[in-house]
Amino acid sequence: MCVRGTVMALMVDLPGMLAQRRPRIVVLGDVMVDGWTTGRCDRLCREAPAPVVDVTADSTAPGGAGNTAANLAALGAETVMVSALGDDQTGQALLESLRDAGVHTDHVLPVVGRVTTTKRRIIASDQVMLRLDEGDRSPLPPDMDERLATELRRALHGCDAVLVGDYGTGVIGPAVKQVLRQARREIPLLAVDAHDLEAWRELRPSVVTPNAAEATALLGHKPDSFESYGEQLRSKTGAAAVVVTLDREGTVLLAPGVPPHRTSADPAPDNHATGAGDTFVAALTMAAACDVPLTTAVSLAQAAADVVVHRPGTSVCGQAELVERLGRHESPSAHEALARIVAEHRTAGRRIVFTNGCFDVLHRGHVSYLEQAKRLGDILIVAINDDASVRRLKGPERPVNTAADRAAVLAGLSCVDYVTQFADDTPAALIRLLRPDVYAKGGDYSENMLPETPIVQAYGGEVRILDYIADHSTSAVIDRIRSA
Known part of the structure; x- marks a missing residue:
């Protein structure tokens, strides 16, 4: 991963430039449904000491890699989804939601007998009371794995980047990974967002995005700061660059040849954080696919994540919203951000x-x-x-x-x-x-x-x-x- 490239340092104009480039990005991974049932709670039920929620609203949205794909499409990328889901009503509704979001779904396979993964949250007074999960997490049958591998091979033609969202629901099998392995040299950029990043080490990702817990597990201990562990994290994941996401504390980019690069988050309640990581990795991948330096790409991705964490539920950050967010402090911050990048180049002897x-x-x-x-x-x-x-x-x-x-x-x-x-x-x-x-x-x-x-x-x-x-x-x- 090159941390140099051609890019405007004036961040507010960058989303429009990326949308004009319209990179073709293949999203491979676990698609699911995020459900939100909200209401009021002011009493306990008579049968047990359990809260009673009077439902006032019910909504669903694509989750997991589906949310990542929806964010990419909202930012202007040509987004191609490669996945498998249940051949059930939930799966059909999910496919329609992805299409409505502008995502190409020709390479999404319905699997007979499989239950589409759903994560439904019950919320009262802005507090998550309960989450109900359902869906198959078993590996795809070998024949479906081969079929999905064929779909992936077709989707990769002419792509600018591949973004993997591997959340362990069994969609990415050995045949699918073999296609990636064979095509790796032709893939300009491979971004991986996975619970188990060591499983992707042999594919030498361009960039990976572990959260603090995942990075801690990779190191085998909890460090006071991740800034000193770039080499170890890159070795463990096989990645050229690592971005550790730290929720309220922003992110830290660990790439060879440049000092650790920090971003600051605009904190929001924890129950608003659902899907923020999907938005972050989507914006990061889109920018990096257009040769934006990683320091700038990470800052752009942080701004996109800041947009969605201030909304309830699972949502996406579109181009106009990102421009508005960046424009709040554009004049001073753009030049200051450029000054930080220049300092990094100077430190590297350029x-x-x-x-x-x-x-x-x-x-x-x-x-x-x-x-x-x-x-x-x-x-x-x-x-x-x-x-x-x-x-x-x-x-x-x-x-x-x-x-x-x-x-x-x-x-x-x-x-x-x-x-x-x-x-x-x-x-x-x-x-x-x-x-x-x-x-x-x-x-x-x-x-x-x-x-x-x-x-x-x-x-x-x-x-x-x-x-x-x-x-x-x-x-x-x-x-x-x-x-x-």
């Missing part, structure tokens, strides 16, 4: 290059100078003026393209590692925060023309003026379009 501009209509001159800038170091950060700033600098008819569109085009260039935007007329404040090793600008400037030069030189950085390609400016391009 040279940081920074440049800025409007980049309104990307042309050959832009691409040439960005490629030159990347050759000056290891990480290239491009900061773009936001729309209001462009209007102040270029006039009321600019920008032609919005900041989100400009950033998306830049992010598609292989030489660009991070894109962010700033609201001031100059990036001086951002340069002071990030302290890049090299500040690069196009050849139509000189060092003494740049107000940022004294800032860069004051902390020991270097200012580099790059080649300028004549007759390749945004204004010239726009004039040619208008004249045509």
